[in-house]
Amino acid sequence: MAVKRTDPLAYQPGMAIITSEILDKVLKNVDNYDYSKISARDVEEALKKDHLSMKDYGALLSPAATPYLEEMAKKAVIETRRHFGNSIGLFTPLYIANYCENNCVYCGFNCKNKIRRGKLSLAEMERELEAIAKTGLKEILILTGESRHHSGVEYIGAAVKLAAEYFATVGIEIYPLNADEYAYLKKCGADFVSVYQETYNLDKYQQVHLSGPKRVFPYRFDSQERALMGGMRGVSFGALLGLGDFRKDAFATGLHASFIQQKYPHAEIGFSTPRLRPFINNADNNPNDVHEQQLLQVMLAYRLLMPFAGITISTRERAGFRDHVIGMVATKISAGVRVGVGGHEQEEKGDEQFEISDPRSVSEVHQMILNRGLQPVYRDYIRV
Amino acid sequence: MKVNGKEMTLGNNQNLLQFLEVNQFDVATLAVARNGEIVPKVTYETVTLGEEDILEVVRFVGGG
Amino acid sequence: MTDQLVIGGHPFNSRFILGSGKFSLEIVKAVVENGGAEIVTLALRRANQGGEENILDYIPPNVTLLPNTSGARTAEEAVKIARLAREINCGNFIKVEVIKDSKYLFPDNYETIKATEILARDGFVVMPYMYPDLNVARDLVSAGAAAVMPLASPIGSNKGLSTRDFIEILVNEIPVPIIVDAGIGRPSQACEAMEMGVDAVMCNTAVATAKNIPLMARAFGQAIESGRNAYLAGLGRVLNQAEASSPLTGFLED
Numbered sequence: 001m002a003v004k005r006t007d008p009l010a011y012q013p014g015m016a017i018i019t020s021e022i023l024d025k026v027l028k029n030v031d032n033y034d035y036s037k038i039s040a041r042d043v044e045e046a047l048k049k050d051h052l053s054m055k056d057y058g059a060l061l062s063p064a065a066t067p068y069l070e071e072m073a074k075k076a077v078i079e080t081r082r083h084f085g086n087s088i089g090l091f092t093p094l095y096i097a098n099y100c101e102n103n104c105v106y107c108g109f110n111c112k113n114k115i116r117r118g119k120l121s122l123a124e125m126e127r128e129l130e131a132i133a134k135t136g137l138k139e140i141l142i143l144t145g146e147s148r149h150h151s152g153v154e155y156i157g158a159a160v161k162l163a164a165e166y167f168a169t170v171g172i173e174i175y176p177l178n179a180d181e182y183a184y185l186k187k188c189g190a191d192f193v194s195v196y197q198e199t200y201n202l203d204k205y206q207q208v209h210l211s212g213p214k215r216v217f218p219y220r221f222d223s224q225e226r227a228l229m230g231g232m233r234g235v236s237f238g239a240l241l242g243l244g245d246f247r248k249d250a251f252a253t254g255l256h257a258s259f260i261q262q263k264y265p266h267a268e269i270g271f272s273t274p275r276l277r278p279f280i281n282n283a284d285n286n287p288n289d290v291h292e293q294q295l296l297q298v299m300l301a302y303r304l305l306m307p308f309a310g311i312t313i314s315t316r317e318r319a320g321f322r323d324h325v326i327g328m329v330a331t332k333i334s335a336g337v338r339v340g341v342g343g344h345e346q347e348e349k350g351d352e353q354f355e356i357s358d359p360r361s362v363s364e365v366h367q368m369i370l371n372r373g374l375q376p377v378y379r380d381y382i383r384v
Numbered sequence: 385m386k387v388n389g390k391e392m393t394l395g396n397n398q399n400l401l402q403f404l405e406v407n408q409f410d411v412a413t414l415a416v417a418r419n420g421e422i423v424p425k426v427t428y429e430t431v432t433l434g435e436e437d438i439l440e441v442v443r444f445v446g447g448g
Numbered sequence: 449m450t451d452q453l454v455i456g457g458h459p460f461n462s463r464f465i466l467g468s469g470k471f472s473l474e475i476v477k478a479v480v481e482n483g484g485a486e487i488v489t490l491a492l493r494r495a496n497q498g499g500e501e502n503i504l505d506y507i508p509p510n511v512t513l514l515p516n517t518s519g520a521r522t523a524e525e526a527v528k529i530a531r532l533a534r535e536i537n538c539g540n541f542i543k544v545e546v547i548k549d550s551k552y553l554f555p556d557n558y559e560t561i562k563a564t565e566i567l568a569r570d571g572f573v574v575m576p577y578m579y580p581d582l583n584v585a586r587d588l589v590s591a592g593a594a595a596v597m598p599l600a601s602p603i604g605s606n607k608g609l610s611t612r613d614f615i616e617i618l619v620n621e622i623p624v625p626i627i628v629d630a631g632i633g634r635p636s637q638a639c640e641a642m643e644m645g646v647d648a649v650m651c652n653t654a655v656a657t658a659k660n661i662p663l664m665a666r667a668f669g670q671a672i673e674s675g676r677n678a679y680l681a682g683l684g685r686v687l688n689q690a691e692a693s694s695p696l697t698g699f700l701e702d
Contacts, residue, residue: 008566045682073696198689262621265586278702292700388494408498415492416534421530440494442532444503447491447518448467448478448603448630448652 008206008217016178018229022259023221027055029054030252032201035062043068047075052305057254059288061247062303067128067375069293070138072300076329079307087377088369089332090362091139092132093173095341096120096159099150102212104198106243106276108353109145111212118341118349119144119151126291131345135336136380137220139169139312141194145353146175147212153181164189168379171236175213176223182230194236194272195223199244200252208243224260224267234268235260241298242276242290250298254305261306267370270310270332271302292321299329315339316355320366322358327374387439396434401428404441414443451680453626453648456541456573458512458592462486464672465514465627467652468503471661476506479655483665484673488649489514489543492533514544515577522635523562530567542567543597545577553603557584563590568592577629580614585622596622597629597650600641604653606633609641614648619645635664635671642675 011017035058043065046056059065071154090099097119098108108115132140140163143152156174162169169194172185182193183213199205202217209215224235237257239249256353278289290298295317301312313330315337326333337356340348360368369376385394387407396401397435400423404411416423417440423431452459455631467619468476480488488511490503503597507513509619515533520526523546546559560576560586567574573594578584580598588596599617601607609615618626625647632638638649649672658664 069697077696262623265583291702294698296697298701318701320699320701328696388496399552409495410502411501412506413502413536414495415532417532419530422528422535425535425537440532442492443495444490444513444515444533444536444538445493446468446471446473446503447493447516448469448489 003210003325004216005210006210008202008215009044010216011219012213012216013217014178014198016180016226016228017219018179018215018222020222022256022263023218024223025136025259026200026221026252026255027202029255030248033058033248033251034130035064035247035251035320037382038062038064040064040067045302051323054255057301057305058251059256060304061250061298063133063247065297065301066184066293067294068274069297069300070296072304073328076303077327078378079303080327080329080331082333083308085381086327086373086375087331088326088374089139089377090137090296090335090365090369091141091169091345092135092164092172092334092336092362093141093143093339093351094125094128094132095143095350095373096156097144097147097151098143098341098353099147100212101149101223103210104212104214105208105210106120117145117351118154118160119184120342120349122158122162124342124346124349126156127345129163132336133166136366137336137362138167138169140167141171141192142175142190143173144175144337147210148175148213153177153184154240157185159187160185160190168382171270176220177226177230179226179229182227182232184230185230188235190268191225191233192236192268193224193232193234194238194270195220195227196236196238196240196274197221197253197256198240199249200239200256201244201248202325204223204244217312219258225264228260228264228267232267234270234310236270236272236310238272238274239275239360240274241295242278242288245288246275246294246298248291250384257306257309268310269306269308270312271306272298272307272312272314273299273302274314274316292317296320296325296329299325303329315358318357319360323368323372326369327372333365367379385433385435385437385439388441394435398433399429400431400433403433404428409441410443414441416441453625455575458573460486460512460648462669462672463648463676464669465629465648465650466655466665467491467650469652470656473501473503473506475661476503477508478662479665480508480511482662483485483655484671485665485669487512487514487541489516489640489652491518492529512541513538514543516540516547516565516577517545517639518547518548520544520563521548521556521559521567522546523559526559527566527570530563530572531570534572540571540614541573541575543575553578557581560584561587564588565592566641567590568594575627580611582614582616582617582621585618589622591626593624593629595625595647599630600628600637601631604632605631606654606657607631608633608637608639612640612644612701615641615646616644635667637676638639638668639671639675642672643678648672 042059341350457530517526
């Protein structure tokens with residue numbers, strides 16, 4: 001039975017429209033990005049530069065750059081050390097709810113999935129926060145599924161206020177909000193906002209985001225800008241690599257972040273690099289598959305494009321990968337991670353969004369960072 | 385009347401255009417401020433000057 | 449492929465902006481033509497009575513005039529000078545310079561931003577002369593500047609690119625043309641600025657104080673063109689040979 005889907009460009013009630021040129025600029029440039037035309041010479045040219053042009057950035061993301069991964073890594077180490085020294089930031093996520101109104105075909109929280117749903121009460125949240133704080137962490141990322149109905153802005157605000165009592169830095173990874181709502185959460189104590197576009201290809205976007213608020217492509221795209229308008233200190237970007245053409249999506253992600261940085265020079269910029277893993281033993285060698293090599297290429301390209309940006313390495317990756325990319329390209333790592341609702345102190349109240357590959361505790365990750373000659377950092381600024 | 389800091393005599397009922405022409409200023413390549421206000425060129429003929437007016441008459445010279 | 453300099457929507461083939469101060473009118477035309485300049489700056493001064501020679505008669509007709517606001521010590525004065533200049537009917541380009549330091553002749557960035565905002569709103573193509581500061585350059589762009597003109601070193605000092613690193617940051621970050629102004633003493637310095645990626649160079653004293661002024665103008669024109677070509681060609685640097693696999697990326701699996 002054919003289902004009529006809504007226009008992904010049409011705003012839904014309650015979504016504030018802001019005036020911004022950035023979406024058009026990104027999409028136009030991505031349209032013109034043809035990585036098949038990039039040569040080894042272009043890659044070498046880009047590697048010589050201290051400041052990448054859009055073309056150079058595209059070259060580093062191209063298949064032609066594959067033989068130059070080591071060169072890129074060498075350059076990335078220098079840039080990462082120059083901007084971050086030895087420091088590696090530690091944090092953990094806390095899922096406070098997993099209700100979701102979106103039908104996204106790739107996601108465990110998909111509203112059509114029959115999983116166990118739940119949300120933490122304030123008392124439960126406090127127990128979780130206390131337990132996490134005891135591990136020594138000073139930075140926390142509050143997450144919800146995307147449901148205004150079950151986890152409204154007030155509820156998230158209460159969680160942020162509580163978190164700010166236990167943690168020096170509070171980030172949020174929740175559904176996109178209007179600027180005034182971001183301002184409210186900023187007032188509650190949140191400083192950083194992560195929103196991932198997943199894919200910047202509109203066709204692909206509408207194929208995988210079938211319904212719910214997330215289907216509205218431009219509203220999601222402008223989230224970082226609204227967050228900064230609301231006074232947030234920093235914003236993070238990410239494409240779910242492997243969902244569409246990962247090279248084009250990574251290209252778009254970098255441009256999106258660059259344009260935001262140019263327009264809001266005070267904003268701290270962060271990248272995350274979630275990926276859909278290729279099927280193991282997949283006989284069809286799909287060029288869009290994101291193996292570790294491709295994942296690293298994207299991370300390196302982000303680093304060389306924006307040497308000052310924070311890059312977070314997810315627990316979706318195995319310990320061996322995570323340990324090698326910190327200091328080289330990543331500057332932030334999560335530890336002691338639970339991806340169900342709660343689960344740090346009490347039994348999980350809801351099921352996980354995805355499986356993690358690195359279950360190590362905070363103290364284990366701390367020790368690993370030291371062993372690699374790096375410095376674990378728990379807080380890098382004080383809220384005044 | 386003061387023009388570029390110097391006292392000058394004003395003929396009877398001279399408008400700005402007449403004044404500039406009589407005194408051999410090159411009207412096409414100058415601009416005039418009268419009592420601190422810029423006078424649009426199209427109105428030169430309709431601006432009647434008075435003894436108390438202060439004019440600045442400027443033009444382009446070489447400069448970086 | 450044409451490589452044009454575009455300022456406020458107006459295309460130019462030459463990237464040499466010539467300052468017309470400090471030399472006699474008879475050679476203006478020769479200097480402009482020898483240097484290949486398409487933009488010439490002018491100043492506004494009090495006119496005298498009776499048949500003076502006029503610099504406008506010596507500037508070839510295809511050249512864009514860029515009056516400056518020299519003499520202005522505040523934004524308000526700069527705005528007034530700009531509006532007076534426009535009454536002469538030679539276009540709407542204006543080089544904003546606001547200087548209240550008589551020793552070093554450094555531009556006052558704060559007043560310059562204010563003047564730029566007013567004049568851009570008033571329909572001018574505003575090209576502000578500024579001390580190279582990234583935040584100021586951003587504010588100038590937001591205020592409507594069509595280009596920014598950072599100084600290389602103090603006006604007339606001929607010291608060259610003293611502010612090189614800061615101008616390079618502007619080149620990387622600022623979306624409008626960057627035109628190096630003031631302090632360029634030799635063609636080689638103009639060339640160096642162009643190699644670095646600035647969009648144009650403005651020069652006056654170094655040309656005007658040469659023994660053979662038209663010849664020096666030619667030398668600057670060539671140096672600027674040469675530097676531009678070097679920038680477009682991409683400067684070389686030794687790069688290690690790429691390696692297939694090695695310590696840093698040897699950990700990859702799947």
